[in-house]
Amino acid sequence: MLSRSNLDRAGFLLFLILAILPMAASLAYAAGYSVGLVGLLSEGFTWQYWARPFQEGNQIFASFVFSLLVAGAATAITLAIALLLVLAARRSLDNGLLAHLSTIPLALPGTVLAFLVLQWFSGSGIAARIAYALGLLQTPAQFPGIVHDQYGVGIIIAQVIVGVPFFALLFAQLWHNQRIRQLMELAQTIGAGRRQRVAWVAIPLLLHGAFPTVILHLVAVIGVYEVPLLLGAQSPQMISVLTMQKYGMFDLQQKPEAFICAILYTLLSLSLIAVAWRRMKHEQSPR
């Protein structure tokens, strides 16, 4: 018992009061609001608001599917580029120039990231100007719309920009921690070629080691806000943008839908966190 003092208990109590309890209370309030038990629209228990996502033209499920697809695509592209990078330029990532430069995208806040993608890939952006200089287009309108587009290409580009250095550095660290070089040498002694060593030893080990982080990254991208707010289309919207839009509307009838979005998002995130959690290495309690 000596290991836990009153100071530790006070700290934990503060953590509960400042973080866990408000979150639990607010989710309980959201659940109550969505079934008509609390809030300005409260008229007793009802499932009527929960029926809305199933009505034709409602955006909630479309928004969830869109968010999952965008997050999935961004994560897959990010992992592919980061793997390529760590396989081709691991030494530079360890302590070379790339190690320093890779910090730059990590220092990009969401608003700046969105601003940059807008400036680079909009109709009159840098990519369009390069295409103009190459004689591929004459007016900005001819440039394909990859920001504010219905496929979320701009959002995916933004998430890849910030995700690649993060995963490249993580893979570089895993390369050393999991002794992948030694395992590849072992594979070579039993006759594996270079491609086989990469495909059957290095990549599976890196992805296996990074799996919990990949899932947590997926959860984070599903809930990203600033980037789709500036780069997304009016429809479909990422779930965080839709939640905020419905929450901020003057039409109070939209508020229960905002809370339904929040509850569904919480359930989805908790499920994904639980998947990541099961694969994390947990140290034994030092009790």
Added chain:
Amino acid sequence: MSNRPANLARIVVVATMGLLFAAPVAYLVLVSFAKHWTFPHLFPPQVSAELWQTIWGREQGLASSVAASIFLSVVVAVGSTLVGFVAARYVSYHRWRRGLLFLSYIPFVMSPVVLGACVHVIFLRLGLVGSTAGVIVAQMMFALGFAVIFFASFWNAERKALGEAARMLGATTLQTYRRVLLPISRQPLLLCFLQTFLFSWFQYGLTVLIGGGTVKTLPVLVYLYTGEANIYYAAAASLLLMIPPLVLLWGNRAITLRFG
């Protein structure tokens, strides 16, 4: 000789990625010094330092936004690092360690904006919406989750034994912290401070939601300039927003490399 194509490919990959990684800062610097840089110009037709000479005078809100961002981030980082440090010690030695750590992952990973929409009601009732204090408390909700997870692995059996040895030799709780635990915790405390500082420094959605438009930090200003299509001011504000994270991340890397 057979390695030459592979080495060439490696050089191309490193050079391409290096350029791509450096591109954000290079572009923002260029825009902040550019004048009349419109389609189809690939490079600015004119460059001038005028914007940097006049922006502080013209944009009264910029200096106050920088000050607000620094104040908020420092308070959130100090508060969540200190509370997280002691709370994680309690969590680490608790029999429900795993369950409590899982709870900590919720604020750490989930979208601050989506959860913020739910918490907004509580903050309204407490009169915290539209105030700096409200934004600090809201950001701390999420930063604390990170801090507890960060320190949970720090509090291992070795540190537990150190603390217990000090207590058995007659040290009070405060003496144990001051003389034994804090001296061996300087580096993780600093790293946690840097990370929680960055979390707060980057925050836009939660600041707007709880700040109600009255708390104007630098990310809020970048969003406003971008919305107004004022690319030159947006680039300047973006650079100001990126300087502290870059310094801190390079510092973070240096600390990690130095101490392992």
